Amino acid sequence: MVFWTVTALIALSAALLLAMIIIRAREQGEPAAAYDLRVYRQQLGEVDKDLARGVIVEADAERIRTEISRRILAADAQVQKRISGPAQPRLLSLGFAIATALLISGGTLGLYWQLGAPGYGDLGLQDRIRLAGERAENRPSQAEAEADVPAIERPEAEDGYLRLVEQLRKTAGERADDPQGQALLAQHEANLGNFKAAYQAKTNYIRLADGQVNARDFTELAELKIMAAGGYVSPQAQTDLQKARAIDPTHGPARYYWGLMLGQIGRPDLAYREWVATLRDGPADALWIKGIQGQIEEMAFRAGVEHRPIAPGGGTTPALPGPSAEDMQGAASLSAEEQQEMIRGMVTRLSDRLATEGGSAEEWARLIGALSVLGETERARTVYDEASSAFAGTPEALELLDTIAAQAGLTE
Numbered sequence: 496m497v498f499w500t501v502t503a504l505i506a507l508s509a510a511l512l513l514a515m516i517i518i519r520a521r522e523q524g525e526p527a528a529a530y531d532l533r534v535y536r537q538q539l540g541e542v543d544k545d546l547a548r549g550v551i552v553e554a555d556a557e558r559i560r561t562e563i564s565r566r567i568l569a570a571d572a573q574v575q576k577r578i579s580g581p582a583q584p585r586l587l588s589l590g591f592a593i594a595t596a597l598l599i600s601g602g603t604l605g606l607y608w609q610l611g612a613p614g615y616g617d618l619g620l621q622d623r624i625r626l627a628g629e630r631a632e633n634r635p636s637q638a639e640a641e642a643d644v645p646a647i648e649r650p651e652a653e654d655g656y657l658r659l660v661e662q663l664r665k666t667a668g669e670r671a672d673d674p675q676g677q678a679l680l681a682q683h684e685a686n687l688g689n690f691k692a693a694y695q696a697k698t699n700y701i702r703l704a705d706g707q708v709n710a711r712d713f714t715e716l717a718e719l720k721i722m723a724a725g726g727y728v729s730p731q732a733q734t735d736l737q738k739a740r741a742i743d744p745t746h747g748p749a750r751y752y753w754g755l756m757l758g759q760i761g762r763p764d765l766a767y768r769e770w771v772a773t774l775r776d777g778p779a780d781a782l783w784i785k786g787i788q789g790q791i792e793e794m795a796f797r798a799g800v801e802h803r804p805i806a807p808g809g810g811t812t813p814a815l816p817g818p819s820a821e822d823m824q825g826a827a828s829l830s831a832e833e834q835q836e837m838i839r840g841m842v843t844r845l846s847d848r849l850a851t852e853g854g855s856a857e858e859w860a861r862l863i864g865a866l867s868v869l870g871e872t873e874r875a876r877t878v879y880d881e882a883s884s885a886f887a888g889t890p891e892a893l894e895l896l897d898t899i900a901a902q903a904g905l906t907e
Contacts, residue, residue, distance in 0.1 A: 777808015
């Protein structure tokens with residue numbers, strides 16, 4: 496209510512000011528002829544004084560009086576014309592003033608109705624984070640998202656290729672326990688734009704591979720689900736991305752889609768940090784890097800961050816140590832909480848090593864970025880302060896640390 500009251504008062508004040516100007520519009524100040532009239536009258540008095548002192552003769556005085564009188568009459572005529580000239584139509588002015596007031600007030604309301612959010616109160620950071628969490632929990636499922644996606648145009652394919660794919664479907668159906676057949680079917684179904692059939696085949700492959708899968712497999716499964724849902728990252732696709740990140744936290748495509756998901760649920764701040772870290776790790780010619788470059792400025796705008804150009808794959812931030820072979824085999828069966836704990840364990844190991852053995856500025860920067868991605872802002876700020884003290888005499892290292900801290904939102 497306070498917002499509407501203040502907005503209405505501002506709009507009405509502006510409208511009233513303009514209305515008063517329109518209604519009372521008159522030329523201000525006296526005309527130039529009035530000033531001339533005073534000068535001529537003063538000159539007329541000076542003629543008599545000059546005649547009395549003998550400066551001029553009577554004939555000259557009469558001639559001068561005649562000329563001044565002529566000028567006085569001309570100036571007076573101009574003044575009278577000005578006073579009696581046509582007045583501004585009051586009724587028209589009043590109507591125009593009312594129209595202007597309505598245009599300002601109504602235009603302000605209409606503009607806010609289009610660009611603003613009527614009835615949506617101001618929200619603090621904690622409320623926004625809470626609402627983002629609720630959206631993440633209550634967002635549409637994969638099946639619901641697919642139902643809302645309009646039919647897409649299938650890519651053209653030769654009849655021979657279509658017959659081969661049809662034969663592959665038949666063979667894969669007869670050999671339901673053959674993982675390679677399912678992998679081939681997933682690939683060719685995706686080529687034909689049958690993304691639902693493709694991710695179903697990919698799911699079968701992962702199930703039949705008996706744990707011999709990697710981050711790429713889970714990321715491809717998530718990607719097929721995202722494409723089937725028209726670019727939407729569903730909870731089911733998010734689960735696949737979590738498994739990929741648990742196996743390899745540095746896997747570029749998974750990091751790209753993870754940032755996309757964060758942006759969709761209302762956390763552009765975390766999405767921007769994830770994409771910044773991914774850009775730094777590169778490689779520069781990777782497809783996911785190009786995808787991030789095309790969207791990161793908009794994500795930064797949504798996050799309220801001033802985006803600074805980042806050279807992909809600069810080699811300044813080495814990846815966190817990856818999991819062991821045993822970890823990779825068992826990661827697929829971990830729950831989401833266990834996967835997150837695994838990632839935190841890797842960050843903790845790096846943090847402990849740097850605290851006890853020290854390390855390069857690049858490793859410290861990597862730790863700061865990882866902590867900010869995990870949402871441990873205060874811990875990231877503490878690490879940044881420690882690293883800044885340790886590299887106080889190295890300008891290049893300080894520049895790197897300051898850049899990472901700024902991108903992570905740790906400095907003003």
